[in-house]
Amino acid sequence: MRLAFAPTVAALLLAGCASMSSEAPVAPQSATLSPLPANIPSDLPRIARPSHYAITVTPDAANLRFAASSAVDFELFEPSDKVTLSANGLRITDARLVPATGGDPIAMNVTTDPEAQTATFAAPAALAPGRYRLETNYTGPIGTQANGLFALDYPDKRTGKSVRALFTQFEAPDARRFAPTFDEPSYKATFDLTAIVPQDQMAVSNMPFASETPLGDGRKRVVFRTTPKMSSYLLFFGLGDFERLTKMASDGTEVGIVQPAGSGEQGRFALDELAKLPPYFGDYFGVRFPLPKLDNIAGPGSSQFFGAMENWGAIFTFERILLDDPAITSPGTRQAISEVQAHETAHQWFGDLVTMAWWDDLWLNEGFASWMQTKTTAHFHPDWYPLLTRVGGREAAMGLDSFATTHPVVQKIRSVAETNQAFDAITYQKGEAVISMLEAYAGEDVWREGLRRYMRDHAYSNTQSDDLWNAIEAAGAPGLTSIAHDFTLKPGIPLVRVDSASCTGGGTQVTLSQSEFSRDRMKEAAANPQQWRVPLLLSHGSGAGQRQILQGQGTYTVAGCGPLIVNGGQLGYFRTLYTAPMLAELTKALPKLQPIDQLGLLADNMALSNAGYQSMAPALDLLAAVPRDANPLVATDAIGRLAGIYQMLETATDASGARSRLLAIAKDRFGSRLQALGYEPRANEPVAEANLRIALLGAFAEMGDPAVVAEARRRFAGLRSDPKALDGPLKTTWLGIAARNASRADWEQFVRLAESSGSSVERSTYWTLAGATKDEALARAALKLALTDRPGATNSSPIISAVSRLHPELAYDFVIANRAKVDPLVDASARTRFIAGLAGRSEDPAMIAKLQALRASLPANERRPVDQALTSLQYRIERTPRVQQELLAWLASH
Structure with missing residues (x-):
């Protein structure tokens, strides 16, 4: 799964995969079923295990209901008069048990436990161990947020009329909203899915359809082929007025982009990118893609919980990061289309073929998919400099990991709520950072051979982290497990202190000691x-x-003298605190260092200065040393940091004067870069340069540059006479600047554009930007609008989030006052995180008591997002006065 907030990440790999050498798919084992081991957590009794499901679903999209029947083949391992499965929100009307050995069906009495999300099927007498089939008939709701089977309404691209499509989202524990299942990752089984659907609509699932039969009443029966053995959360069903673009990958896999009818060529870029991936991953992992097809299905709207999901053979991705609409798609979004597909396709091996045994090891899915996404992007698009984004990913992880409220990569999860909270930067970005570090330790060839062993030995089954470490060590990386345990079983960040360094006999002797950064x-x-x-x-x-x-401590001699980098290449997951003379040397040398080290040194020292390990001056000196002609990703990082400092100075003494001085510095450093790039995109320009233009425009606008703001307002005014006046790769950039500086008339224009647009992505963009205004009165109007039916079910929560970026207290208070209306607008799995996140930019001490009150209202297993928001808020309140004074002092001397 790709998190909605996860930043773009990528990295470097071996040269080519032109010659395919991957092995055939490993066949699933048909060994006798056995009980779930005691060391694997479970919410279900360990007395039964499924082998196969047959599900028939008849959705009623218009009335947001579905009817279904299910048959699950399972083995009972000990005598019992009842069997318990996962079920949530299902009304089971009847159930019967059929012994595999024959005999009359046994009527089962059904009781449900909504809190435990289970259904218990009781027999009149004890059942003997053996194989059975449990058959049920039931009904259930179709939601309007992305949990279980859900509906998304959007404007038809041909007529503009509102139409509805259905999709499923089952991770983490929501297959139980679709059918009674053993809805835990270790209970793998095969699935047969049949759907009774309208004749003129397309049904999509994990496998190609085996048959499609008209029923004579405007409906058809679609029977899909049997899936491989897989976890229940990977099952997928979609239904709507779709069209499908297809092509054959070089390994024989048919790949497809399923998109709303009328999308035309918008899926072509994604299709071409997708076709590269099954052969590439098959070669890397030594196991060919085991399904006959791989679709990526575009869904309109958005989710506060995720952006894409790795259903086996049927990836689901929100349209905004899958389809390439030349009217609104930016270069960065095109890059995201490629990267997100790489992430989800990597999951087809890491997560789908081999699955973590329990949610404790979720990082085995997400950290590895993030790492492989980076590696893949660097292979196919080195001109995007994806390796450099590893520093940003590492920093996102350290942002959480430096507080006492952090958690280890391998975490203890014992409830549904805890599972939903596990999808965070520790799981994704720290997971990727640790993997990158361990790959460097093992060496690329040994690492790859270890992964091939792991895939081969555990295909169609479940694993824990040590299964991976054992495979890597067996491939030739002794000692790796101990390092891996340190970084995955312990929370927090090592701090490497440079105690001394000197040049002696043509070498640099350096003494280091280890501490902890917090x-x-x-x-x-x-x-x-x-x-x-x-x-x-x-x-x-x-x-x-x-x-x-x-x-602990060590003294080392490195050949050569001059500035020494302790974390060369930035693959280590730690911070480095240099002596003042060493840092001064590195600052002087910064323009000549590798871009990855420029980014890493800058990130490290800004974090150390903000936390109080050193003053702000050395970090700001590093920032000022970034050359005007820096790599575009380094320049993007630098201008973003300057804009962040500008915002931090908002409440400082003489804020206006200090901010004017900072804007002058920013324009001196990067104004000529923007002038050279210009305000208009250029044909065939590098993506990294196009992204830099967008970053510069956004940062200068955020710092109040009158020229950029005036240009945005001028261009936005053109929409009054021509709704397509801004169409192109910079559309969202100019719209964002205009929204931030909107007048009442501008804001009303955003609302009109949202309501009249025939594009679901464009419509969502306009609605979200209606909440992105600096004007508090307009922000209040946007919040009220979010609680109406006008934006649509999945566009309201982004409006509220947008308001919180500039008015966090306003947005938070509004949501708390309107919880009953807001909760249905947010994925059930993301509600606590959504509310806590609204305080993410607050520095108001009064917010502490508000968050504490929220925390007190929650069960213990749902408090982590609030605890994280509290510690971050308290840190900001304590840090800001000191940092502001140090910023002012530095600005006064420059």
Whole structure:
């Protein structure tokens, strides 16, 4: 699954996969079923295990209901008079048990437990161990948020009329909303799905359809082929007025983009990108894609919980990051289309073929998909510099990992609510960062061979983290497990301190000691730090260097003298605190360092300065040392940091003067870069340069640059006479600037454009931007609008989120006051995180009591997002006055 908020990430891989050498798909084992092992958590009794499901569904999209029947083949391992399955929101009207050995069906009495999300089927007498089939008839609701079977309404691209499509979303535990199932990842089984649907609509599932039979009443029966053995959360069903673009990948897999009718060529870019992936991953993992087809299905709207989902053979992706609409798609969105598909396709192996045994090891799915996404993007699109984005991913993880409210990569999960909270930057970005570090330790060839062993040995089954480490060690990486345990079983971030460094006899002798980096418990972390085995690459800035493992303290001699980087190549998951003379040397040398090290040094030192390990001055000196002609991703990072500093100065003494000085510095450093790029996109320009233009425009506008703001307002005014005046790759950029600076007339124009647009992506964009205004009165109007039917079921919560970026207290108070109306507008799995996230930019001390009250109202297993929001808020309140004074002092001297 791809998180809705996850940043773009990517990395470097081996050269080519032109010659396919992948092995045939590993056949699923048909061994005798066995009870779930005691060391694997479960909410179900361990007395039965499924082998096959046959589900027939008849959706009633107009009335948001469905009727269905289900038959699950399972084995009972001990005598019992009842069997318990997962079920949520289903009305089971009858159930019977059919022994595999023959005999009369046994009528079963059904009781449901809504809190436990289970249905228990009781027999009149004890059942003997053996094989049975449980047959049920039931009905259930079709939701309007992305949980279970849900509906999305959108404007038909040909007529503009509102139409409805159905999709499913079952991760983490929502297959139970579709059928009574053993809805846990270790209970793998095969699935037969049949759907009774309107004759003129397309039904889509994990497998191609085996037959399609008209029923003579305007409906048809679609029977899909049997799936491989898989976890229930990977089952998919979609239905609507769709069209499908297809092509054959070089490994024989048919790939397709399923899109709303009338989309035409909007899916072509995604299709071409998708076709590259099954052969590439098959070659890398040594196992060919095991299904006959791989579709990616475009859904209109959005979710607060996710952006795409890796259903086996039937990926689901929200249209905004799958279809390429030249009227609104930016270069960055085209990049995201490629990267998100790489992420979800990597899951077809890491997650679908081999699945974590329980949600504790969710990172085995998400961290590896993020890492492989980076590797794949670098292989096919090196000109996007995807490797450099690893620093941003690492920083996203460290943003959570530096607080006491963090959690290990491998985390203890014991409830549905805890499972939903596990989808965060620790699971995704820290997972990827640790994997990248371990790959560097093992070496690319050994690492790849270990992954091939892992795939081959565990295909169609479930694993825990140590299964992977054992496979890598067996391939030739002794000692890797100990390092992996340190970084996946312990929370937090190592801090490597440089105690001394000197040039002696043509070499640099450096003494390092290990501590722990923390933003909210610096003294405790320094007094009693955790210990890690920390892989280092000591380097003078070239690709070569000396690899070491730091445990506690160590002294090393590195050939050559000059500025020394402790985390060369930035693959280590740790922070480095240099001595002042060393950092001054690195600052002077920064323009000549590799872009990855420029980004890493800047990120490290900004974090260390913000946390109080050093003053802001050395970090700002590094920022000022970024060259005007820096790599576009380095320049993008730098201008974004300057804009962030500008916002931090909002409440400082003499804020206006300080901000004017900062804008002047920003324009001096990067104004000429924007001038060279221009306000208009150029044919065939590099994506990284196009993205930099967007970053510069956005940052200068955020810092109040009158020229950029005036240009945005001028262009936006053109929409009054021509709704297509802004069409093109910069449309969302100019709209965003205009929205931020909107007048009442401008805001009303955004609403009119939203209501009249025939594009679901464009419509969602306009609605969201209606909440992105600086004007508080307009922000209040946007919040009220979000609670009406006008934006649509999935567009309201983005409006509220947009308001919270500039008016966090306003948005938070509004949601708390209107919980009964807001909750249905947010995915059930994301509600707590959504509400806590509204306070993400607040620095108001009064917000502490508000969050504490929210926390007190929640069960213990749902409090993590609120705890994280509280610690982050308290840190900002404590940090801001000191940082502001240090920023003002630095600005006064520059």
